[in-house]
Amino acid sequence: MTKENDFMELYQAWKSLPNGSKAELRRCTKPDDLLEVPAFYRLFGGRGEKEWQKKAYQRLIFCLPCIEHTEQKISLGAALAGGRKGERPAVSESRMIQVIRNQTPNDMIQLRRILKQVEPKVHWPLMAKQLWYWDYNERSKRDLLEDFFINQSDK
Template sequence: MEKKELPDFMALYKKWKQLRPGPQAELRRIGKPDELIETPTFYRLFAGEAAQEWAKLAYQRLIFCLPCIKHTDEDVGLGKALARGKGVSEKRLFQVIRSEPPNDMIQLRRILQMVEPSVNWPRAAKLLWYWNQRSKRDLLEEYFMNHPK
């Protein structure tokens, strides 16, 4: 079985940072992942990077969350950043974990908009790329391992 290569997550982040303020604002106004399909900026970032449907959905998750995240070179995962963030209660995080798509992403993005976390983008992007029950659990575990007592 051959190992699949992950996309260059930093290249996607750099494309995002190079966008003009108007197109960036266009992505910030999106309310649901499905609305990206009707947004020209999505296609500028996506640029046909994926052929399989699951990969297209993964890119959609990345681009949906991208406007709410700042990159840092430190080794800070999404769970750790949310634990540091003010106002992220366990209850809100459990809403994300218990929700089904697309509501889980909508709930997560609302938290990200509130906190605007600084995370290691490639690390956070990998979590979003494989978004499933396991990655939700990883997010929750990292949150609790770094949550102040």
């Protein structure tokens, strides 16, 4: 099974949760809050063998309640920038830079606040791949910022 299939399987499991379980996950304000929520364990379901993989799934599940999947290949940076040239960015440049500059867990907390505000439509496997390597590879954060600026309007 490919990682993209794993990510879509996680998204489908999220979509099939009862509304009460989804609400429990939405109320979490930081990634570690998930560890006290039964719905997290229903989604996590023993995924990830190594500690870094478990943390990666925790990031994915933390952000899941704040996005909507689309089959269009829309990246997170593009969605937060407004998605198309000529549109006003959904998020300010300073808020995006704040996310990138913060360290764990504040970077995820700031990102999730932005996601809650914007409720972006993204291609979940693209976003999930970026979050998967978020702490492991600084390039993920830089890619998000670059993608955001590339997809912004020149106005």
